[in-house]
Amino acid sequence: MTVGFWSGLIAAFVFIVFVSLAIANYPNYNPHNNYLSDLGTGPSSVFFNSGVIIAGLLGIIFSFFLRSAMKNRTGKEGAVIFAVASIALIGVGIFPGSTPLLHHVFSGAFFILDALAIIVIGISVKGRFGYFSVVVGILSGIYIPTGILPIIEHVAVFSTVLWTIVAAFYARKILST
Numbered sequence: 700m701t702v703g704f705w706s707g708l709i710a711a712f713v714f715i716v717f718v719s720l721a722i723a724n725y726p727n728y729n730p731h732n733n734y735l736s737d738l739g740t741g742p743s744s745v746f747f748n749s750g751v752i753i754a755g756l757l758g759i760i761f762s763f764f765l766r767s768a769m770k771n772r773t774g775k776e777g778a779v780i781f782a783v784a785s786i787a788l789i790g791v792g793i794f795p796g797s798t799p800l801l802h803h804v805f806s807g808a809f810f811i812l813d814a815l816a817i818i819v820i821g822i823s824v825k826g827r828f829g830y831f832s833v834v835v836g837i838l839s840g841i842y843i844p845t846g847i848l849p850i851i852e853h854v855a856v857f858s859t860v861l862w863t864i865v866a867a868f869y870a871r872k873i874l875s876t
Contacts, residue, residue: 703764707867710757711860717750730853736806739795752792758785761867768870769823777819784812807843813859814840820866828869835862 718735721743722728728738738747759782766778790805814836821832835858842855 703761703767704867704871706757707761707764707863707870710754710761711863711867713757714750714754714860717746717753721747721750731850734849734852735856736791736796736802739792739802740797744795748792748795750792752789755785755787755789755792758782758788758863761785761863765820765866765870768873769820770873771823774820774823777816777823780812780816780819784809784816787812810839810843810855814843814855817859817862824869828865831865832862835859 718738721738723743724746725733725738725741725743728743735747738744739751762778762782762785765781766775769775769778787805787809791802791809794801794805796802816836817832817839818836821829821834821836823829824832838858839855839862842851
């Protein structure tokens with residue numbers, strides 16, 4: 700239980716720290732003009748790509764922990780979808796924007812699967828965490844059909860980061876009762 704809980708928190712922390720380092724090394728980065736994936740090329744690439752790969756690996760571990768906390772089949776399936784989204788996130792780091800076709804495949808898969816996983820988990824859970832998850836899933840999913848505004852991508856991604864932290868504490872609470 701402890702490894703799964705910490706993997707969720709550390710995944711969020713690693714993502715935030717590595718993206719921050721990438722932004723610090725990307726001249727004139729602006730979330731209104733630049734997509735997060737822009738950080739995966741140029742001088743910031745080592746930070747961004749490493750960060751998403753590490754966060755994805757930790758996300759896979761976290762998804763097993765999350766699955767064990769889900770009380771019904773729907774929630775367990777949502778956790779499996781989250782694991783597949785985490786694999787797609789790893790693909791984003793392995794295939795940065797300089798390999799556009801593969802990058803778009805993995806990036807698109809991540810956004811679709813991430814939003815779907817969070818919504819499915821939200822639907823499976825009663826109470827505040829369930830409502831919170833559905834709202835975050837919708838926020839994450841807004842980027843899928845628009846995909847044109849970089850700031851929307853940032854909202855989608857950082858909503859997922861926040862959700863991962865909240866989900867780690869929720870799952871730990873469920874498993875400790």
